[in-house]
Amino acid sequence: MSDRRNTANATREEVEEFLYHEAALLDAWRLDEWLALTTADCGYYVPPNDKPDADHRSTLFTVADDHARLIERVKRLKDPSAHAEYPPSRTRRLISNVRLTSHDGDTIEAAANFVVYRFRRGDDRREYVGHYRFKLRRENGALKIAERRAVLDGEELGALGAVSFIL
């Protein structure tokens, strides 16, 4: 993997701007607008802590959503009956170390580090630390998420308990 500042059709600045925008939508729970950033074949993955590089078809993941499941996840999260996220958690995402890692045909691959702080009333602050691996594609000129992988650094979920919001 190279660490080019530019790929053929995106600059790091544009990708950074896109990831910051995505993070802002998720922190604001503007989930429909966030969903609109995904392609119709988008996958969202949180690999298990003990096998961060595994394939979801042969290894048990924490989250492995295809786009249909992702739509249902957003529906669920907007429902007050999603008890783990009602009232919705307050989250704050810090995205850094954004890199364009490769470019293959229409697909731009980008990586970024994250810290997501999560707050709930009466609960301890939880800190989700890890990195994202994105596959991005252009649709009508705009960047869209074709794959989103949130890889946690912890050896186990442990005190984080659950990944009940979109990480």
Added chain:
Amino acid sequence: MTDRYVIEDRAKNTFSLSREALVSPIVLEKEHRAIFDTCWIYVGHASELAKPGDFRTRHVAGRPVIFCRDKSGAIHALLNSCRHRGATVCREREGNARQFMCMYHGWTYETDGALKAVPGPEAYGAAFDKQKFGLVAMPRLEHYRDFYFVCFDGAAPPLADYLAGAKEYIDLVVDQSPSGRMEIIAGVQEYDVKANWKLLVENSVDDYHLPTVHTTWLNYMKNAGVNVRPPKEEGLLLPSKGWGKDLGNGHLTTDNVNFRGRPVARWISIYGEDAKADIETIRRELVTRLGEERAARIADTNRNLVVFPNLALNDGSSVTVRTFFPTAPDRMRVTAWCLGPAEETPAQRARRLDAFLTFYGPGGFATPDDVAALEAVQQGLAAWREVGWSDMSRGMAKPADAQLNTDEGHMRVFWRQWSALMDRAG
């Protein structure tokens, strides 16, 4: 039966549970002796140790354990504590070892636990006998159909007797594999819940909560075309009928007519049209091998089994093996795996894992809400001095064989056994 924590009146059909049992550090301390040190406790599955030298390290009933297969192929559960000064001799999660060497002073052990060598042996006296300094094994290790359990109590019955009626329900899981070989699939879910461990026993088999806690999961199933309307029969709250059962020795299970689909072998729309023929093939194999009746028993029912005290085998949307230990009165550590037939094709395996995630685990559509419910309970229990008792009498007026999965008869089985063991410990 009356004691401090469980008060039952069979004439009046009342069953009250002292909330102190769910908050007290004194109770937890006693549970370690009365429950975890006398019962058979799940340690791991044979499939996790495929080759000689394979090992997994984990904590079992508070002890650091090396679950491993030695050079000759025999399985051991060794206490992971150097006989010299106590350090854990194996610090990796899993792998394959020719020996275990303590990083502190270099004492080296064979994979069966025998002490192989110590650096500078000449400094020890003639009476120093290496044979007496092997890693200490868990006092007892036995398995039933590849599920390995340990026990610290020499007076406890053999595992096969202990499991009692739970064996029949383990068979219903293992018989899903044509060769009788189920395997733990890679990828473990380890997470804490801020609640007393016994609340997860209840929750694992409590189908009364399904319509309220898992509304969003039921909606998801409905959106995908699965029929989730309860049948027109009085008293049914769920899309299908199910029972709660006493399996003896504190073990309990739900036993439900399936509506949620099963990788072995009942198709639902979530699997996709493409999977229909494959599910039929799996079903035909079951029928050929086991006959129509037993095939239907396996494929058309789902069952959440609790092996007392802390192993849940949830054979529902997929199969999860889940064990949990208290780390404080108001906190537990959960470890969960997915189990599947060893001979599954890649497509079948992918379908099983996908089905698992529709419901189970820290990112599933249901488990996080269970966790939220248990944590809400634990928060409410802070008022235990004023609100001292929980009610667990649901269904009590009905005969034992009429207890539904939405009743609490099967949960009373757990609490009676818990109470008897706590009494026995004095």
